Amino acid sequence: xxxxxxWGPLTVRVDVRAAVAGAILFFLLLNLGxxxxxxxxxxxxxxxxxxxxxxxxxxxxxxxxESEGNSETDQWVDRAVRWEGRFKPQNYLLLDNRxxxxxxxxxxxxxxxxxxLLVPVNLGxxxxxxxxxxxxxxxxxxxxxxxxxxxxxxxxxxxxMQKPLPPQRLPAVVQxxxxxxxxxxxxxxxxxxxxxYEVRIASGSPAALDAEWSLVNQSPSKHIGYAVQWFAMAxxxxxxxxxxxxxxxxxxxxxxxx
Numbered sequence: 001x002x003x004x005x006x007w008g009p010l011t012v013r014v015d016v017r018a019a020v021a022g023a024i025l026f027f028l029l030l031n032l033g034x035x036x037x038x039x040x041x042x043x044x045x046x047x048x049x050x051x052x053x054x055x056x057x058x059x060x061x062x063x064x065x066e067s068e069g070n071s072e073t074d075q076w077v078d079r080a081v082r083w084e085g086r087f088k089p090q091n092y093l094l095l096d097n098r099x100x101x102x103x104x105x106x107x108x109x110x111x112x113x114x115x116x117l118l119v120p121v122n123l124g125x126x127x128x129x130x131x132x133x134x135x136x137x138x139x140x141x142x143x144x145x146x147x148x149x150x151x152x153x154x155x156x157x158x159x160x161m162q163k164p165l166p167p168q169r170l171p172a173v174v175q176x177x178x179x180x181x182x183x184x185x186x187x188x189x190x191x192x193x194x195x196x197y198e199v200r201i202a203s204g205s206p207a208a209l210d211a212e213w214s215l216v217n218q219s220p221s222k223h224i225g226y227a228v229q230w231f232a233m234a235x236x237x238x239x240x241x242x243x244x245x246x247x248x249x250x251x252x253x254x255x256x257x258x
């Protein structure tokens with residue numbers, strides 16, 4: 001189906017099906033660009049929140065537990081935590097399929113005991129057996145020590161076909177972490193209260209492994225760069241469409257030659 005129209009020197013010849021396909025692609029490219037701008041805004045907000053929370057004094061896990069039900073979860077995200085605790089040899093989880101510098105391993109989540117409360121502390125990355133035949137056997141510090149870190153709450157729950165059940169024993173290997181659902185089960189298993197938040201240990205702590213925590217996987221500037229690329233592709237598509245459907249390039253070339 002063709003559409004032909006002339007307005008003075010301007011001639012328009014359009015294949016309607018091609019024009020519709022081009023319009024759909026054009027708006028798709030624009031949508032991708034605006035989506036990247038939205039992601040840039042989200043990452044900038046995360047960085048601003050992290051900076052603001054870093055300036056607040058550290059709290060103890062007991063303060064967080066006592067406030068449960070009386071405050072929003074977001075209140076504690078990225079909040080500094082500091083307390084005295086002790087690790088038990090078998091009270092840990094291995095979070096599987098964690099990649100660090102190109103190697104696959106685990107995150108070691110140890111349950112630090114403090115005055116009847118167990119706090120899930122992510123000690124960082126631990127190398128695993130490349131053949132996947134054996135599990136690592138971490139040696140946790142046994143002395144009473146000062147533990148420092150930040151509360152970590154993922155932006156969203158991972159997408160899985162079926163939510164896994166909480167571990168029935170410790171230690172255990174898990175693929176994902178669901179502290180909201182697991183804290184009560186772990187509490188029943190250990191006979192102690194369990195904080196329903198993960199604390200990522202400070203990288204300078206004596207108990208830390210490879211604990212290099214990135215705030216965001218991509219900076220806001222990268223998302224802005226991607227947005228510019230999508231908008232540029234949309235602009236190029238628009239220019240090509242105008243050049244193919246009209247005689248405007250010839251008119252402009254003729255006007256320059258006068």
